[in-house]
Amino acid sequence: MFDMQNLTVCLVEPSRAQGQIIQHYLQELGISLIDRVDSGASALNRIHEPPRPDIVISAMYLPDMTGAELVMAIRTDEDIQELPFVLISSETRPESLDAIRQAGAMAILPKPFIARQLDKAISSALDYLNVDESRAELESLDPDTKQLLLVDDSTVSRHFMRTVLERFGFCDITEAENGQDAINQLAQGQRFDLIITDYNMPLVDGCALIEYIRTTSDQMSVPILMVSGEQDKQKLAAIEEAGVSAICEKPFDVANLRHLIGQFL
Incomplete structure (x- = not known):
């Protein structure tokens, strides 16, 4: 330790x-x-x-x-x-x-x-x-059985977030390189227990992705966590209006991220 x-x-x-x-x-x-x-x-x-x-x-x-x-x-x-x-x-x-x-x-x-x-x-x-402590905290949620969708246009950012999630004990993680890619996967009927998305992405940004999930997809109630460095208050207000479950600022506090995921699941 x-x-x-x-x-x-x-x-x-x-x-x-x-x-x-x-x-x-x-x-x-x-x-x-x-x-x-x-x-x-x-x-x-x-x-x-x-x-x-x-x-x-x-x-x-x-x-x-x-x-x-x-x-x-x-x-x-x-x-x-x-x-x-x-x-x-x-x-x-x-x-x-x-x-x-x-x-x-x-x-x-x-x-x-x-x-x-x-x-x-x-x-x-x-x-x-302290990987073992993180996994122990979420162990009761059976993280290895949960399906997560990770949406971010930055390969480096996706990889780092995936590393954090794997340290929490999650192993079934699907990646999407932008909002449109995520919509395509959702439209094919793939089910998720949690969606984690960035805001600023090409083709379809995080706000538009949330609007699609909440109004058009067949997973309208899935928890959506936005992890973003966006600082514009109007944009953040629009994200909340679209139906995001929570917004986590980049850089994120690891304990806070773990706590939020624990609440959602």
């Missing part, structure tokens, strides 16, 4: 001063095993060295790449693609942060951040790492 005291962190921060601040906060949480590197290439080299770190915490702007490029490199490497990733950055532009969200970050923290925010991010990573 992972806990704060035995967690190994790879901290990717080119600024020595910022690195010291983050290390101080981590040490206050009880984390002492911290390896700081100053570039994306150094981080990837360190991650592949034994003993591998349990979590990567990175700045957005590194000398040789961005944090978005670093997490994408992690997610597309089969040996390390399940590694938890946390971004700490002063960047606020949605277009710059979207790739981080889509790649499955545990959290995106601002600079400066407060101790509670870092604690929550690390706790979410621990929930993700």
Whole structure:
């Protein structure tokens, strides 16, 4: 079982001063095993060295790449693609942060951040790492018998979400690469116990997919969880009006996601 005291962190921060601040906060949480590197290439080299770190915490702007490029490199490497990733950055532009969200970050923290925010991010990573505890919490629901539909146009995002769901104990997971693909599968009569969808997708977005399910499909009452980085309040209101069961923000808190799925099933 992972806990704060035995967690190994790879901290990717080119600024020595910022690195010291983050290390101080981590040490206050009880984390002492911290390896700081100053570039994306150094981080990837360190991650592949034994003993591998349990979590990567990175700045957005590194000398040789961005944090978005670093997490994408992690997610597309089969040996390390399940590694938890946390971004700490002063960047606020949605277009710059979207790739981080889509790649499955545990959290995106601002600079400066407060101790509670870092604690929550690390706790979410621990929930993700402690697979046995996650499965035990949902065991009474027989997750291996449930059929899930996962809808997202990002292959990387789908893969990360699938990894989380499999850690929860689900194994019957059907994927759809956009809302139209999901509608085609539903129209063929395939039954699902839960549908998890993104919002922004080509052809048919998440809101239109929900409207189809609630008004046209023969599974009008199936629980629908939207996991999205969408921030537009009007769009979010339209999603709720369409009949979504719940909206979970990207990056999502693992414990909250598990709790929502437990409620639905």
